[in-house]
Amino acid sequence: MNRKPVHVAMFSGGAASAYVTYQMVQTHGKENSILFFTNTLWEDDDNYRFMYEVADYIGIEITERVDGRTPEEVFEDTRFLGNSRLAKCSSELKVRQTVIFIEDLRDQGLEPILYFGIGAHEKQRAENLKDFYGHQSLESVETRFPMFEGNIKDVDAKRVIIEEWGIKLPRMYDLGFSHANCGGRCVRGGFKHYADLYRIWPHKFQEQEEMEERMRETLGDVSILKSKDTGKAYTLREYRMYLEIINKGIDEVASASLIPEEDDMVPCVCVYS
Structure with missing residues (x-):
């Protein structure tokens, strides 16, 4: 089946995925782009502030999917405590919602292309995600990694957001966390x-x-x-x-x-x- 391509930025609420979203929209247009966010209901309040300021700056609405459970409720339901090696909260609250969204788009005659904020130094992670989404739905899903492919560093993306967009990064970065x-x-x-x-x-x-x-x-x-x-x-x-x-x-x-x-x-x- 021939489907119309639609470009989907996988928005984590962080700087890299925000930068990738902007580049994607500039290249393919708002009408062909989706800013996609899967909400775990555990996010820091300032993440939401950042996300909506980014969406407003780019001029595209956030498309949100939510399972309705928190990670703790997933652990209770599955009788498995997520840990440093395996976390079913990811598979239930994020991956499953993404796969459902992919199939919903296909039912509408659209073919999603997923964009990730993978850094220039993260070749293995890019390969893992490419393989992962190549086997997660009924048909393989194309994945793209503009920062990795363009050799763009996280620090450069953050500088653009702060200095050129005038948007303050999520507070968890300033507090010293490696991710938000x-x-x-x-x-x-x-x-x-x-x-x-x-x-x-x-x-x-x-x-x-x-x-x-x-x-x-x-x-x-x-x-x-x-x-x-x-x-x-x-x-x-x-x-x-x-x-x-x-x-x-x-x-x-x-x-x-x-x-x-x-x-x-x-x-x-x-x-x-």
Whole structure:
């Protein structure tokens, strides 16, 4: 079937996907473009501010899809606590909604082409997403990565947004987070992310710790963080106790054995969808 191409920017609420959206619209026109956002209902309020300012600047409305559940409700429904290696919140709240949207567009005689804010240094992630969406729906979906393909760096995209568009970036960047997903509560974040969360927003760290404890009461010895070496659970309560020791001034090197090593470089699909 011959379908009319429609260009879909996968808007995460971050700088890279905002920049990609602008370039996509400039190239293909507003009438052939969609700014697509899947809402987890955990996003930081300032993310929404940024998203609507970007949409207003570009002159295109946000097309939002929402499952209706929060990540915690997905964990309860699936009886599986999302963790640093596997998170069903992504597959349920973002990927599933995206696949449904793709098929809805096709039912309307449109063929979506997905655009992602993958950085110039992230070849492997681009390849993974290309393969991922090549097998996620009834037919393969074309994916494009303008920043990677054009060798555009994140810092350059942020500079354009701030200096040329006059839009302030989401506050989570300024606060020191590596990404702005789920208001800091991303279960794929790893140890460094949760150290930042404890330092910047201890109340949200506490929310995650309390959620984890509720899930442990039901599911047993599960946790958000995992040891790289053993794969065993390492609870947020344990990690908070470790961070409290560090903050009290005990030598960091001497106390490093309190925490298992983990690979923090495990990206969640949320970062790009």
